[in-house]
Amino acid sequence: MVSRKLNELHPGEEGTILSFSNQGDVGLKRHLLGMGFVKGSKIKVEKVAPLGDPIKLQLKGYSICLRKDEAKNIEVES
Amino acid sequence: MDNIIVGLAGNPNVGKTTLFNQLTGLHQHVGNWPGKTVEKAEGHLNYNDARIDVIDLPGNYALSAHTMEEIVSRDFIVDENSDVIVNIIDATNLERNLYLTVQMMELGANMVIALNMNKLARKKDIYVDVEKMSDLLGVPVVEIEAIDDTGSEKLLKTVEEASKHPIKSNKKLVYGNELKEHLAELQELIKQDKNLLDVPAIWTAIKLLENDKIVTEKVQNSNNSNKILNETERLKKHLQDVFGESSEEVIANGRYSFIDGLLAESVKKPEVEKTSFSEKVDRIVTNRILGLPIFLVVMYLIFEITFTVGAPFQDLLDEGFGLLGEAVASFFGEGWFTSLIVDGIIGGVGGVLVFLPIIILMFLMISILEDTGYLARAAFVMDKVMHKLVGLHGKAFIPMILGFGCGVPGIMATRTMEHERDRLLTMMILPFMSCSARAPVYALFVAAFFTAYEGPIVFSLYILGIVVAILVAAVLKKTMFKGLSTPFVMELPSYKLPSLKGVILHTWEKVRHFIRKAGTIILLTSIIIWILSSVPMGVEYGSQESVTGQIGTAIAPIFEPIGFGEWQPAVALIFGVVAKEVVVSTFGSLFGLDEDNEDGIAGAVSKLFTPLTAYSFMVFVLLYVPCFAAIGTVKQETNSWKWPAVMFAVTTITAYIVSFIVYQGGMLLGFA
Numbered sequence: 001m002v003s004r005k006l007n008e009l010h011p012g013e014e015g016t017i018l019s020f021s022n023q024g025d026v027g028l029k030r031h032l033l034g035m036g037f038v039k040g041s042k043i044k045v046e047k048v049a050p051l052g053d054p055i056k057l058q059l060k061g062y063s064i065c066l067r068k069d070e071a072k073n074i075e076v077e078s
Numbered sequence: 079m080d081n082i083i084v085g086l087a088g089n090p091n092v093g094k095t096t097l098f099n100q101l102t103g104l105h106q107h108v109g110n111w112p113g114k115t116v117e118k119a120e121g122h123l124n125y126n127d128a129r130i131d132v133i134d135l136p137g138n139y140a141l142s143a144h145t146m147e148e149i150v151s152r153d154f155i156v157d158e159n160s161d162v163i164v165n166i167i168d169a170t171n172l173e174r175n176l177y178l179t180v181q182m183m184e185l186g187a188n189m190v191i192a193l194n195m196n197k198l199a200r201k202k203d204i205y206v207d208v209e210k211m212s213d214l215l216g217v218p219v220v221e222i223e224a225i226d227d228t229g230s231e232k233l234l235k236t237v238e239e240a241s242k243h244p245i246k247s248n249k250k251l252v253y254g255n256e257l258k259e260h261l262a263e264l265q266e267l268i269k270q271d272k273n274l275l276d277v278p279a280i281w282t283a284i285k286l287l288e289n290d291k292i293v294t295e296k297v298q299n300s301n302n303s304n305k306i307l308n309e310t311e312r313l314k315k316h317l318q319d320v321f322g323e324s325s326e327e328v329i330a331n332g333r334y335s336f337i338d339g340l341l342a343e344s345v346k347k348p349e350v351e352k353t354s355f356s357e358k359v360d361r362i363v364t365n366r367i368l369g370l371p372i373f374l375v376v377m378y379l380i381f382e383i384t385f386t387v388g389a390p391f392q393d394l395l396d397e398g399f400g401l402l403g404e405a406v407a408s409f410f411g412e413g414w415f416t417s418l419i420v421d422g423i424i425g426g427v428g429g430v431l432v433f434l435p436i437i438i439l440m441f442l443m444i445s446i447l448e449d450t451g452y453l454a455r456a457a458f459v460m461d462k463v464m465h466k467l468v469g470l471h472g473k474a475f476i477p478m479i480l481g482f483g484c485g486v487p488g489i490m491a492t493r494t495m496e497h498e499r500d501r502l503l504t505m506m507i508l509p510f511m512s513c514s515a516r517a518p519v520y521a522l523f524v525a526a527f528f529t530a531y532e533g534p535i536v537f538s539l540y541i542l543g544i545v546v547a548i549l550v551a552a553v554l555k556k557t558m559f560k561g562l563s564t565p566f567v568m569e570l571p572s573y574k575l576p577s578l579k580g581v582i583l584h585t586w587e588k589v590r591h592f593i594r595k596a597g598t599i600i601l602l603t604s605i606i607i608w609i610l611s612s613v614p615m616g617v618e619y620g621s622q623e624s625v626t627g628q629i630g631t632a633i634a635p636i637f638e639p640i641g642f643g644e645w646q647p648a649v650a651l652i653f654g655v656v657a658k659e660v661v662v663s664t665f666g667s668l669f670g671l672d673e674d675n676e677d678g679i680a681g682a683v684s685k686l687f688t689p690l691t692a693y694s695f696m697v698f699v700l701l702y703v704p705c706f707a708a709i710g711t712v713k714q715e716t717n718s719w720k721w722p723a724v725m726f727a728v729t730t731i732t733a734y735i736v737s738f739i740v741y742q743g744g745m746l747l748g749f750a
Contacts, residue, residue, distance in 0.1 A: 019323070020327065022324070025565060027144055028565045028567065029326075030142055030144060030288070030326060031139070031140070031142070031144050031565075031567060032567065033326060033327060033330035034139050034140035034142065034177055034330065035139055035174065035567065035569075036173065036174050036177070036334065038327065038330050038331050038334050039323065039327065039331060040331075041334075046357075046360075047360070047364055048366075049364065049369070049458055049459055049461065049462060050364070050365070050366050050367070050369035050370050050459055051370075051459075051462040051463065052462065053461070053462045053465075054458060054461050054462070054566050056360075056364065056458065056570060060171075060173040060174050061170070061171050061172075061173055061174070061351070062171045062174055062569060063356075063360075063569065063570040064567065064568065064569050064570065065458050065461075065566065065567075065568050065570060066565075066566060066567060067461070067465070067565070067566045070565055070566065070567070
């Protein structure tokens with residue numbers, strides 16, 4: 001079990017959300033909490049866009065995309 | 079007859095609009111929420127003895143104060159005298175869908191749940207025990223398929239029942255023991271304050287812990303504010319100590335735990351989900367190597383179909399109105415009355431209708447892209463480019479591409495963006511994409527001055543437009559749009575077949591709007607320009623003696639520093655605001671030449687300009703005020719005169735500055 005930032009996961013890797021730092025946009029964090037980015041949620045990096053950013057994630061049974069810059073505030077255990 | 083008001087709520091991409099169309103059919107009306115730029119769709123239907131009014135609320139993931147759409151939705155549930163809220167949820171994506179449901183339960187909404195996409199769920203081996211779920215939630219759950227009318231009878235019946243015997247939806251909602259106890263303490267304090275009793279105390283308590291701005295302000299203005307806010311602060315600290323995370327996170331966790339518990343008892347699903355059809359398609363469509371080429375092909379097709387298929391219809395309309403004008407002219411003979419009818423009214427109406435083919439085609443294309451789910455993938459693929467260059471969302475790319483054909487459908491296509499500020503910024507820089515109406519102006523000038531370099535000169539203008547758009551976006555983001563951050567949080571919905579009914583209804587609604595709103599503005603301005611060009615009585619239409627000619631003459635010196643200070647270009651630019659291609663025919667009529675006599679016009683123009691001033695003039699035409707049709711469309715889309723005015727100012731100032739640099743710089747470098 002190692003803890004990493006969400007943007008450091010490679011496509012196909014899976015993890016569990018550990019924490020969500022308050023470093024970035026607070027409004028965005030609130031929005032993401034509602035979208036299921038809560039502690040304990042399983043999350044998988046599905047794909048990276050052809051140009052290297054953003055990334056496509058899977059959690060709570062649906063797909064969502066985030067920019068790497070936004071994903072770096074989320075700590076994941078994998 | 080009873081009247082039942084129903085609000086339709088749910089996440090985006092769950093079939094909410096499909097259900098709305100299914101229920102209300104053609105009996106619908108699209109407007110705006112009072113004082114907001116958020117779209118409001120209303121419709122009605124008759125059921126048994128009741129008239130049911132349905133209001134399609136914006137698609138939301140939550141009820142925080144995050145976006146205008148969320149505020150509109152929760153105000154509707156709290157304030158308006160709605161009778162029943164129908165919450166549509168996607169059976170294949172229950173966890174996240176129920177997050178909104180739970181928040182509406184906190185509000186104690188009189189609610190009925192419409193469980194959609196059951197067939198698809200069963201295909202994925204997801205089985206929902208509807209009775210159990212309904213029992214655990216304390217809210218009726220009805221299985222439907224929004225795409226056909228499966229379950230709609232039962233849904234309406236349940237709604238009617240709920241309107242007579244309201245459901246108290248928050249009675250079965252529980253958030254873990256620790257949180258429950260603390261919330262109860264806070265609730266007690268809130269309940270002592272009469273001003274705060276218009277909503278359930280639990281809602282206010284939760285929103286305080288979520289640092290909700292609007293609710294906190296409301297409490298601050300209340301009698302008991304000190305006590306309540308002190309207790310809130312104490313609780314926040316306490317929760318932080320106990321759970322090791324902020325109160326906002328504790329609440330989000332609480333909601334998801336409630337949902338997890340509910341789903342564990344009422345839903346059976348496979349341990350490992352099967353690779354879905356959408357995932358397989360995405361492997362190709364967003365592939366590292368194939369992603370970009372596929373995107374470019376799709377864009378090319380949209381552009382080609384919109385403009386190439388649209389062109390013959392546009393020509394047909396154009397010719398039709400031309401023939402009509404001639405017929406009228408031969409019937410009434412020459413004179414100002416004929417001119418009013420032909421140049422003013424027929425010309426104006428024709429100027430509106432000529433846009434219809436491309437608007438219809440564009441909406442068909444975009445609706446299909448949006449409904450199938452590809453639009454979100456296109457934004458995923460292009461986001462890096464748009465974000466790096468103009469600081470915009472990936473979705474801004476499509477309106478920009480359409481802008482090369484015509485700004486009007488481009489402006490309308492900005493609707494696919496969720497955030498209002500993104501939408502506005504995109505509209506403001508869209509006119510810098512060189513639309514097809516500017517091409518005749520370039521053709522005229524390159525034929526007169528740059529015969530050896532036609533291609534590169536025209537190409538340089540297209541590139542200049544893009545560069546200017548990038549620079550202006552950067553300036554606007556530092557000034558008017560200061561603090562605009564556009565996070566790229568976007569759901570990638572499953573691929574679906576678009577519903578024909580939905581696509582057609584959507585397109586029809588937009589076209590009607592365009593004719594009514596933008597059409598009025600285009601027609602009015604055409605008539606105003608006609609009047610100004612025809613008075614004082616007896617002058618030749620648009621000549622130097624007419625009011626337009628006099629205005630042109632008066633403002634001509636302003637253009638001296640950018641290379642063309644004569645009155646003819648100034649008049650041509652005034653007419654160019656009606657439609658850019660009119661610049662060419664204006665030069666023709668100012669020199670007394672037939673508008674089809676292109677060589678003659680080119681020859682006349684070559685006496686008025688030098689290569690340098692000609693280039694400066696083309697740059698000005700590229701960048702200045704887009705036509706009235708674009709201005710009218712911005713007014714229609716933003717529901718205010720502010721943004722058309724901003725667009726007018728931004729484009730004119732930019733055009734002047736860039737042309738100034740081109741002309742003065744060219745002079746310094748020794749060009750003439």
